[in-house]
Amino acid sequence: MFNDKTSKFLLVAGLLLILGGAFAPNWIVNQFMFGFSRALAILGLMVLWRTGLVSFGHAFYFGLGAYAVAILDxxxxxxxxxxxxxxxxxxxxTAGFLVGFIMRNYRNIFFAMLNTAISMVLFGIVVKTEALGSTDGFAISMSTILGVSPETKYPLFVIITLVGMVAAILVNYYLKTTxxxxxxxxxxxxxxxxxxxFSVAHAIHLKYSISAILAGGAGALMAMSLGQVDPESMINWTVSGELVFITILSGPGNVIAPFIGSLVFEVLRTYxxxxAPQAWQLIMGATFLTIIFFIPGGIWSVLEKIGGKKNDK
Amino acid sequence: MISNPPILQVRDLVKKFGAVVAANDINVDISKGEIVGIIGANGAGKTCFVNMVTGYLPPTAGSIKFEGEELVGLETRKITHAGISRSFQVSQVFHSMTVGENLMIALAIANNRALDALSLMDTPELRSKLDNVLNRYKLNAQKDTTVSALAQGVRKLLDIAMAVVSKPRILLLDEPTSGISVEEKFDFMDIVMGALKEDGVTVLFVEHDMEIVARYVSRVLAFYQGEIIADMPPKKALADKKVQEFVIGKEHHKKKK
Structure with a gap:
């Protein structure tokens, strides 16, 4: 599992980031926490994209993960x-496994939009339900680690980085199996x-369930990083759009790509x-167009060209 | 003519597309080890027959039994598991992958490795099997070539090689030499039939080229308007008046002249 370049790079980079995070200012640690949390969901979307499937509704699973944390709290x-x-x-x-029975029968735009439809149903339910926090959502208490309450967010950053590293290594291994x-x-x-x-439906069902687990984990980590959940920033269709944006920005070439793409997205959005506080979407849109027209293989394809080597699939 | 017990039994097989009857009460037995050529003009029902046997099309009525097991109603992959495999008129391969990767996937599924999510696909055992298939189908030189860059004939070979790695007992080939040049067709068929004979596979293949039929098959099924109008050895079939008129079209041309 650790014998290829990608896994070794992930291990070394993860450990270096953890070390570096100890000396980094809070705003940088925050950017990495948000970026790496989202990267988990992008890993799942990357698996689907490689299968030829694009979901415009994975905020459904991202939101379920985030709200599971809030409600448990x-x-x-x-x-x-x-x-x-x-x-x-x-x-x-669990939700992904159940919904997967429907999704495995659809392809292309129907697959994409059915996911959107399901996420919008959840969005509507949450917005209209007082017990689920309605439009305001919930504030979440600081996470503890095995009973210990950390004073800073650094321990959470370490855990998110480790989770991201382990998930990427597992997905990298998975992509090499039959x-x-x-x-x-x-x-x-x-x-x-x-x-x-081999049953295509079974294979897609499995990949869809994996992507749902990863998106749920991503939502949970994001909820803990932000310290709050609300339907607008966790379940709305714009969140699904962001996830697809980052997936395309990252490129499907390697499991490292979602982490780089998510960080670039965080930095890009912040700046x-x-x-342009009133027109920041313009910058994001222009970036998206540039990616589609000039680097359809995403950031990873640029890195590959710079490195002059084939990706380590 | 049939010396062995039938491996495939087709009874009262009917396929209708609205008013069009593509298969009209087909009854045929295929024995183990036979090499059967399926001939007929365009629209005679040849590919429809292959599609029904391999589960791609459900028949309107009738029965298809393979070694006594009913195939009608089974999903395509279950028919593959039962021991029937096929190639296609237009090669059905993974175009963005190399020849080696295509065959590795076929081998991995055939070896049930796909059922074990933790199995790496690239194992020494599978690599050795891959080398064997590449040798037998003369695909060594193209091992690392992406399918989209391959010539039509090589794609056809790959399509057949992928169908064979599951070690089927019956293989159906849909127009294996279509799109292959006149100069290459016999070399191509020598490679394919040589490898299949080694494995003792029963072969049914749809073919328009009568030279190929005469050279490689032991029995001919001639289709016309969804019916089998001749079931006999190739020499006899190719000289048969009905076959000449409705399949080869010789009478038709004579009349025109």
Whole structure:
């Protein structure tokens, strides 16, 4: 599992980041926490994209993960970071497994928009339900780590970085298994996969469930990083759009790409907002157009060209 | 003519597309080890027959039994698991992958590794099997070439090689030599039929080229308007009046002249 360049790079980079984070100012630590939290969801979307599927509704799972943390906190007083993370991933994964029975039968625009529809149903329910915080959402108490209350956000940053590193290594390994290799095979030719004796529907269902677990985990980590959840920033269709934006910005070439893409997105959005508070979307849109027209393989493809080497799939 | 017990039994097979009857009460037995050529003009029902046997199209009525097991109603992948595989008129391969990757996926699924999510696909065992397939189908030189860069004939070979790695007992080939040049077609068929004979696979193939039919098959099924109008050895079939009139079109041309 750790024998390839990507896994080794992830291990070294993760540990260096953890060390560096100890000396970095808070705003940088925050940017990394938000970026790496989202990167988890992008990893899942990358697996789907390699299969030829794009979801415009993964905020559904992102939101489920975030709200699982909030509800556990408010109703049961659960503050442990690991319990919160597991709960977020589990709730979203269960929902993804159930919804997957429908989604595995659809492709292209129908797949994309059915996901949007489901996320908007959840958005509507949350907005209209007082018990779920309605439009205001919930504030979340600081996460504890195995019973210890940290004084800064650095320990949470360490955990998010470690979780991201482990998830990326696992997804990297998965992509090298037969299941993983079937991603591109299904995108290329579903008929041949079926005639080789493998169920395309089962394979897509598994990939969809994996993407839901990762998006749920991402939502849980984001909720803990931000210290609050609300439907606008966790479940709305714009969140799904952001996730797709970052996926395309990152490129599908390697599991490292979502982490770089998410960080670039965080920095880009922060500075776009600072430069043009009334028109920051213009900068984001222009960036998106540039990516699609000039670097359809995303940031990773640029890095590959600079490095002059083939990616480590 | 049929010496062995039938491996495939087709009974009263009917396929209708609205008013169009693509298969009209087809009854045929195929014995183990036979090499059967399916001939007929365009629209005669040849590919429809292959599609029904391999589960791509559900028949309107009738039965298809493979080694006694009913195939009608089974999903395509279940038919593959049962031991029937196929190639396509237009090669169905993974165009963004290399020849080696295409075959590795086929081998991995055939070896049930896909059921084990934790199995790496690239193992020494599979690599050795890959080398074997590449040798038998003369695809060594193209191992690292992406499919989209391959010539039509090589894609066809790959399509057939992928269908064969699951070790089927019956293989159906839909127009294996279509799109292959006249100069290459016999070399191509020698590679394919040589490899299939080694494995003792029963082969049914749809073919328009009568030279190929005469050279490689032991039995001919001639289709016309959804019916089998001749079921006989190739020499006899190609000389048969009905076959000449409705399949080869010789009578038709004579009349025109």
């Amino acid at each position: 408010i109703k049961l007083g659960v503050t442990d970071v690991f319990l919160r993370l597991i709960a977020g991933a589990l709730v979203a994964g 299941f993983g290799k079937l991603t591109t095979a299904i995108r290329d030719n579903e008929i041949r996969v079926e005639y080789l004796g 776009a907002f600072e430069l």
